[in-house]
Amino acid sequence: MQDGYTIMRSAVPAGLITQIADDLDPRYSETPYCKGGFYGARTKRFGRLLIRSPHMTDLVMHPDILALAETALGPWCDRIQLNLTQAIELHPGALAQLPHRDQDMWQGAIGEVEYLLNVMWPLTAFTEANGATVIWPRSHGVEALVEEPAEAPIVAEAEPGDAIIFLGSTLHGAGANRSVGVRRGIIISYCLGWLKPYENQWLAYPPEIAKDFPPELAALAGYAQHRPNLGNFEGQCPSVLFGGYPSEPIAAVDALRPDQDALLADYVAAQRRDDDGVLAA
Template sequence: MLVHTDLAGRPAPHSTAGRELLRHGYTILRGAAPASLINGVAHDLEPRFAATPFCEGSFYGERTKRFGRLLIRSPLIGELVMHKAILDLAELALGNWCERIQLNLAQAIELHPGALAQFPHRDQDMWQGSLGEVEYLVNVMWPLTEFTESNGATLIWPRSHGLEALVEEPAEPPIVAEAEPGGAIVFLGSTLHGAGENRSSAVRRGIIVSYCLGWLKPYENQWLAYPPEVAKQFPADLAALAGYVQHRPNLGNFEGQCPSVLFGGYPTEPLAAIDALRPDQDALLADYVAGQRDGGEDLAA
């Protein structure tokens, strides 16, 4: 069956949010998560916010606090990371360039009064790959407090993504991504953005969850953030998203097997390496092996 695709070869989005994300480089989902979930996450993270020192360096922000490993900071974070509508958007934006996506980062951010506007940037610049055609990343900002123009809500330059990322100056001014807790601000890794200036008297808190191509080195080292003895407690799909699965063909293996084998402890005996190939590679290999076997039978005859 023929499936209509956009110019990048991806399936055409069926949702308004998907169309907005691909067309404008960002979308905002209002009321994506219930207040009870966001309030629970905020409560769980409160002690860590209080204990975390300010960042060092102008990019992170000297009036800003940041910390990661959120899947061990609150049992509720997994619900945000595995949010179906968000994962659908990530698959839409990234699925044409990888066999599976992975968790790139789960980080909490707190902007204090006096925080300067962040340097406008594109998160895809972490990787020195081809630009303008491939999307590497999808970001999701979950506000824990209201995001307003005065407290440093994220600034996003519409339609600055894709091929426009190769243009030195964006064609349009930024929008202020104002949102209430429970909303989700979603934008591509090629979209120009940055935190705004906090001119208010209150802190601005949020969570950034991002997803990247499964064959990339992620921003946050997931295997160190969530070692096997921790990740084995996750639901299987969350553990896979956090890196405990192979990206075919054979990427991210442990002794030739899926790294989830470590959930049973480090093996005491040698393991047999097991192919983890894409279906097209399996078919090509099967034809190759069959051809050799047929050739050997002809020689025997």
């Protein structure tokens, strides 16, 4: 994404978005307004969307978007992971959000690594009047080191079924809702597999819930190790918990990258040759 963002028109059928919107509607009604200037005093937010609509899997596992996330983030990790699923509702009178870059939550090196890919899915039409996401084109990557963006922002107007996609290094923020209606949307984001995700996936989807996910979704939600051995449970993939907590001790099992396996094999072989030489002498 040379501009730091793109809008994928008609990424999914509008009917799928309608089903998700209907599933989430009761939770929107029950959720109180946020507290704090960043989240927004006239804004509602809630997460754990994979348990709130059976259709959310279609968005999270969208093959074209996953491929884009792999391309954007793959150079810096062994595997990507789900960072967040969050529903957002801007009410009339909501102020424009502070422009920000989501990568800043990790305080990592700026301009050297891409940490995150965001996907905003409108549940209602996103317009300039109701607070559509504002994005600064080409403010990503090394441009994140520049205090003032070189280009003027654009308003990412979109319809249900469209996907607004932008990097974690891209400057953006919700617009002000100057309309008389609410603006509803879903944010799904993917990050490097070795980072601590924004939403604690193991608490959002504990083993008794995640065991019923498709295997690829469970892995994306944290039930997979990031080689080497990161995110393990007792030295094994955390998906071992889908069968319940082990009643007996279990063996730790290497989970290494191919290059590490090769290096280890050479190292072990060299030691064995040395041992054989000592025994022969």
